[in-house]
Amino acid sequence: xxxxxxxxxxxxxxxxxxxxxxxxxxxxxxxxxxxxxxxxxxxxxxxxxxxxxxxxxxxxxxxxxxxxxxxxxxxxxxxxxxxxxxxxxxxxxxxxxxxxxxxxxxxxxxxxxxxxxxxxxxxxxxxxxxxxxxxxxxxxxxxxxxxxxxxxxxxxxxxxxxxxxxxxxxxxxxxxxxxxxxxxxxxxxxxxxxxxxxxxxxxxxxxxxxxxxxxxxxxxxxxxxxxxxxxxxxxxxxxxxxxxxxxxxxxxxxxxxxxxxxxxxxxxxxxxxxxxxxxxxxxxxxxxxxxxxxxxxxxxxxxxxxxxxxxxxxxxxxxxxxxxxxxxxxxxxxxx
Amino acid sequence: xxxxxxxxxxxxxxxxxxxxxxxxxxxxxxxxxxxxxxxxxxxxxxxxxxxxxxxxxxxxxxxxxxxxxxxxxxxxxxxxxxxxxxxxxxxxxxxxxxxxxxxxxxxxxxxxxxxxxxxxxxxxxxxxxxxxxxxxxxxxxxxxxxxxxxxxxxxxxxxxxxxxxxxxxxxxxxxxxxxxxxxxxxxxxxxxxxxxxxxxxxxxxxxxxxxxxxxxxxxxxxxxxxxxxxxxxxxxxxxxxxxxxxxxxxxxxxxxxxxxxxxxxxxxxxxxxxxxxxxxxxxxxxxxxxxxxxxxxxxxx
Numbered sequence: 001x002x003x004x005x006x007x008x009x010x011x012x013x014x015x016x017x018x019x020x021x022x023x024x025x026x027x028x029x030x031x032x033x034x035x036x037x038x039x040x041x042x043x044x045x046x047x048x049x050x051x052x053x054x055x056x057x058x059x060x061x062x063x064x065x066x067x068x069x070x071x072x073x074x075x076x077x078x079x080x081x082x083x084x085x086x087x088x089x090x091x092x093x094x095x096x097x098x099x100x101x102x103x104x105x106x107x108x109x110x111x112x113x114x115x116x117x118x119x120x121x122x123x124x125x126x127x128x129x130x131x132x133x134x135x136x137x138x139x140x141x142x143x144x145x146x147x148x149x150x151x152x153x154x155x156x157x158x159x160x161x162x163x164x165x166x167x168x169x170x171x172x173x174x175x176x177x178x179x180x181x182x183x184x185x186x187x188x189x190x191x192x193x194x195x196x197x198x199x200x201x202x203x204x205x206x207x208x209x210x211x212x213x214x215x216x217x218x219x220x221x222x223x224x225x226x227x228x229x230x231x232x233x234x235x236x237x238x239x240x241x242x243x244x245x246x247x248x249x250x251x252x253x254x255x256x257x258x259x260x261x262x263x264x265x266x267x268x269x270x271x272x273x274x275x276x277x278x279x280x281x282x283x284x285x286x287x288x289x290x291x292x293x294x295x296x297x298x299x300x301x302x303x304x305x306x307x308x309x310x311x312x313x314x315x316x317x318x319x320x321x322x323x324x325x326x327x328x329x330x331x332x333x334x335x336x
Numbered sequence: 337x338x339x340x341x342x343x344x345x346x347x348x349x350x351x352x353x354x355x356x357x358x359x360x361x362x363x364x365x366x367x368x369x370x371x372x373x374x375x376x377x378x379x380x381x382x383x384x385x386x387x388x389x390x391x392x393x394x395x396x397x398x399x400x401x402x403x404x405x406x407x408x409x410x411x412x413x414x415x416x417x418x419x420x421x422x423x424x425x426x427x428x429x430x431x432x433x434x435x436x437x438x439x440x441x442x443x444x445x446x447x448x449x450x451x452x453x454x455x456x457x458x459x460x461x462x463x464x465x466x467x468x469x470x471x472x473x474x475x476x477x478x479x480x481x482x483x484x485x486x487x488x489x490x491x492x493x494x495x496x497x498x499x500x501x502x503x504x505x506x507x508x509x510x511x512x513x514x515x516x517x518x519x520x521x522x523x524x525x526x527x528x529x530x531x532x533x534x535x536x537x538x539x540x541x542x543x544x545x546x547x548x549x550x551x552x553x554x555x556x557x558x559x560x561x562x563x564x565x566x567x568x569x570x571x572x573x574x575x576x577x578x579x580x581x582x583x584x585x586x587x588x589x590x591x592x593x594x595x596x597x598x599x600x601x602x603x604x605x606x607x608x609x610x611x612x613x614x615x616x617x618x619x620x621x622x623x624x625x626x627x628x629x630x631x632x633x634x635x636x637x
Binding site for chain 1: 368473474476477479480481482483484485488489491492493495565569572573576577578579589592595596599600603606607609610613614617618621622625
């Protein structure tokens with residue numbers, strides 16, 4: 001097991017190095033003078049230019065610059081935002097819980113609906129229910145989620161006036177951030193209605209972000225279940241006279257879950273892509289909106305740091321799932 | 337059942353059916369895929385004859401008709417069947433002309449990603465060692481970044497615009513083609529027919545392009561079809577974020593970005609461009625699923 005863990009961990013090191021290289025080159029690829037890019041001003045006079053050049057270390061050869069950059073990164077120094085002059089890592093840390101909260105809710109929503117829908121569709125194969133689930137899943141999979149978000153706002157916030165349009169909580173509540181997760185913080189704060197407000201703000205973004213994973217999970221669960229339900233051991237279980245719900249729920253589901261878990265893990269990257277759009281539509285103060293604004297304001301240190309941090313998070317999550325997978329399924333652990 | 341039995345006898349006399357014929361017979365039983373194909377043909381026609389079909393110019397503003405509702409709502413008229421936007425442009429005409437942009441972006445982005453991805457995948461599959469490690473590491477790095485974030489980075493470097501968004505989408509979708517080609521090449525290389533070609537004296541280039549590549553095409557064709565829907569979605573997302581096609585171009589995502597502030601006042605401004613994106617992406621996904629079923633021998637029969 002230890003060998004398995006060590007091989008997996010060592011495999012991501014080159015990817016991480018490559019990621020730092022991409023983030024490093026990014027600032028140099030942007031057209032124009034890197035000093036003006038990094039300082040965020042134009043028309044800097046020659047003397048100040050030279051001073052900034054040495055201040056940022058850009059007068060050194062590229063490999064040295066890269067080494068210095070990696071050194072900073074490994075010490076947790078990702079530079080300062082050009083707009084807010086705050087440390088990039090600190091801004092990221094402050095906003096990241098909002099993105100996690102939204103993503104976790106979206107994944108739970110997707111699993112909670114997609115898993116049962118996929119199982120029932122597989123059991124009732126070729127019935128109207130099955131066709132309905134598959135058609136809905138295909139539509140969800142093809143959905144431009146930014147438009148979906150606008151439609152839901154139109155329906156639930158506009159016509160039905162049920163949910164708020166944007167933000168994480170109504171302005172009348174001020175919740176002291178303790179964990180950064182507003183659902184927990186608002187419960188801890190003892191303010192009347194704060195938790196309700198936080199939940200009502202979370203509903204639409206959760207649906208929007210969860211739609212594509214929901215469709216993927218429903219499709220994957222259905223096809224994995226269909227495959228497993230055709231196996232001999234299922235026939236044996238049925239022949240023994242076990243109740244059908246037990247055969248499906250206990251015997252079949254356990255093996256069908258393996259590919260489904262993989263697919264859920266693979267959704268992490270696309271979940272973040274979705275978070276950029278969802279957070280932008282609902283003014284959700286998370287990392288996705290932060291990066292979108294960084295691109296628009298040409299805040300390159302934020303973009304550079306954000307790319308590296310997000311890439312690292314995705315990599316770490318994938319590694320975690322890989323390890324978990326080896327833990328669950330001994331066949332994978334022992335193959336290499 | 338009876339007809340099937342009747343069919344088998346003449347087939348044995350005629351010899352095997354042509355593969356294209358066999359493919360088509362299998363494909364057309366999939367109603368979803370045929371439906372998707374029809375929608376795509378319809379969209380191509382619409383794009384080709386947009387100038388004739390569209391009642392107005394997509395960028396002409398009509399000062400007397402701001403935010404007119406569609407024809408079936410009170411206050412709507414046949415002059416603007418789907419209503420007008422905030423500066424009086426006909427939405428139907430813009431949606432029709434938008435099909436040109438989306439199909440263009442889809443075609444070019446998929447072509448670029450396909451050609452570069454297949455080339456890199458072939459190299460990685462044939463030249464084991466340093467080229468393979470280098471290419472596959474690069475692909476791994478690209479896959480650690482969420483596609484939209486990577487596309488945003490590319491646009492941040494190149495600057496916003498239709499063409500740059502297209503390049504961004506092509507780069508983002510590249511890894512899938514590299515991985516599929518490499519996996520297919522490695523699987524095919526060990527097959528007897530490749531060994532036979534090698535023994536017969538086929539050179540490396542001949543092996544790569546005429547012996548192995550045609551036999552790797554099935555998964556690539558499926559991926560390219562599904563890639564169309566991904567490309568159209570990604571380009572529309574970039575347009576929506578203001579990083580893709582710039583106004584006044586009638587790109588569907590850009591139209592949605594323009595309409596955001598009118599969500600609660602004029603539902604038609606928001607609805608129709610999104611329907612256009614959904615229908616187009618759905619059509620390519622249906623076609624891709626159908627092609628996969630028809631081309632994948634494991635699922636066949």
